[in-house]
Amino acid sequence: MNVKSKEKQENSAIELVIEVGAEEFEAAVDKVYRKNRKNIAVPGFRKGHAPRKIIEGMYGSGVFYEDAIDELYPNAYAQAVEQEGLDPVAYPKVEVLEVGKDGFTFKALVTVKPEYKIGEYKGLAASKEEVNITDEDVENELKPFIQRATRLVNVEREAKEGDTVLIDFEGFDNGVPFEGGKGENYALELGSHSFIPGFEEGVVGLKPGDEKDLDVTFPEDYSPELAGKAVVFKIKVHEVKEPQAPVVDDEFAKDVSEFDTLEEFRKDLAEKLRDRREHAAEHAFEDAVTDALIGVLEVELPEAMVDFRADQVLQEYADRFERQGLPFQQYLQMTGQTLDAMKEQAKAAAEHQIKSEMALDAVAEAERLEISEEELADEYKSLAEQYGMEAEQVKAAAPAEDVKTTLLRRKAMGVVKENVKAVKPKKAAKKSAKKDVEEEGASAEEAPKKKTASRAKKGTSKVGEAE
Missing domain, CATH: 3.10.50.40 (Chitinase A; domain 3)
Incomplete structure (x- = not known):
């Protein structure tokens, strides 16, 4: 593999022209021939036994070229982006320029992370709901127990x-x-x-x-x-x-709970309801802080980057349904949704995810935040306990750099929240499409899973396709 040229293009793209030499290409062509000859019938030869020269004579010298290119270009592309120090954030657009017995040359348009900067992130305003529990709230918590005992x-x-x-x-x-x-x-x-x-x-x-x-x-x-x-x-x-309906008294409390008195039972219901509401309020507050932070982020996202992340969001969404035993296509039919509509929702979620990550990364850099080995070890221990896994299993599933990135962003969010001005929300707003898809998709802090090599780095789109 040899990178012949590297040119900066618009929309955060780099154009690489990459060539693969004759020796490597010949080996790939021969490999493809040996793999496919069993399916090729040639008069005068038993099926699968025709020499390569005979097949090339019948169908043309380039009969195996396309498959050989598909065999080689992903690895050649991955080596090229590593050699040039690029960090792709989308599928490459690949075009074969020339091919022959001396090898082939292809062009790859590589989308990279755009430049971005964060504005003043201290003193942002974000809405925060005040949590209050009323007697009516507690009565509503009691109702399901009363209904079950009716x-x-x-x-x-x-x-x-x-x-x-x-x-x-x-x-x-x-x-x-x-x-x-x-x-x-x-x-x-x-x-x-x-x-x-x-x-x-x-x-x-x-x-x-x-x-x-x-x-x-x-x-x-x-x-x-x-x-x-x-x-x-x-x-x-x-x-x-x-x-x-039952008489709601101490005896009722004993029958439906672990408490001896109705007062204790009501107090427990109130405390649990408060915990739930405070948890929900804190999540909503963090969402509001994130939105405010994105508001001071200066960046122009390349469309290819958003499309690539949207595919990931949608795949995670589909995988979740598959794990629950419901094929994604069946889910779409049941809900009357189309894949195109889901893709649009996923794009909104993808753009929000990317911007929030960039904003937090910018804060972490500005604050010169770091993650110590002790903090990393504590996080692995916490994950192991949370998911009932051995520490080594967690480390194998969640690479250290990914865990450190998550911890850095968590620290950065802490810095922003410490300096934010909490204001009372004006009114409850409907959840946006981006939040719906983000919540359905797997989050960064869910159960650790084996991280596969990025398709963006491998460039596994089909030759000639613009992913």
Whole structure:
């Protein structure tokens, strides 16, 4: 491999012209021939036994060139960027300039990290929610425990909203039963709106033993065979049950918790709710600080860099669903989303990630922050304990430089937060698309995983493709 030329281009790109010599190319061509000859039929020879010269004579001397180039160029590209001291941040755009028996020459457009600088990062303003826990909040925390302890008791009276009725029902369309319209001993909670409009309302007022023909009309947006149709449901009520809530006292607290008194139980619920809200508020505050910090970052991101990171974000997102047993394509179908729409969301998340990393790196550099070996060892120990792994396993999965980078950015965020002006939020804002995708994607501080060689450095896009 030899780098013939290196030229700076616009949009943070460097153009390399790289040549691979005859000896190396010949070895690759022969390797490709030996790999593929079993699939090539040549008259007069057993399949897989035709000499290379015969095959080249039939199909042309360059019959194996394309595969040989694909075999060689990723490694040649990786060696070239290392030799030139480049740090690619995107897939290269590769174009073969010439090829022959003396080797081949290709051009690689390498996107590198753009220059950037941070403005005044001390004294930034960021919104921070004040956490307060009210008696009503605690009552709402109690409700699920009360609901789980609530019993359904048979009553001999007319059914009302909130009751659960045990019914038989069958639907008829012009006197003919229709598929899916029959149920026996079905427990229906009145007011749950689990049936079509008018059904539950028609059951209100019936008593155990009552029968009724109920006229209802299916909604226009129902399944095509029933949409908009007027039908009759024959209903028979077997039982009417009303919910009977428990008495919320010390005995209730003993039954549903580890505490002996209701006061202790309520106090514990309040403390746990406060912890959750403070944790959420701190995360929201850190997001606000990050956004403010990005606001004083001066950088122009190359589109290729954002696209490359967006592919990573989307892949992490897909991998998470795959680990949960849900193919990503199936998830898209279930949610009615398209891959293009997800890619746009991922691009927003990617741009935010890149800028936040650059901003924190700039702060770390300005503050001359460092990570000691002791701090690194403590972080490995913490990760090992957190994920139930041996320290050596963690070190193998999470390279030291990556862990140090994470710790440096954490320190940098600490510096910014120490000097930030916390202000009361004006109103709750909807989460942006970038945050939705970032939260779904794997974060930098999740379980450590084996880091593979960067595709940006290897240049594993197909020759001729602009990744």
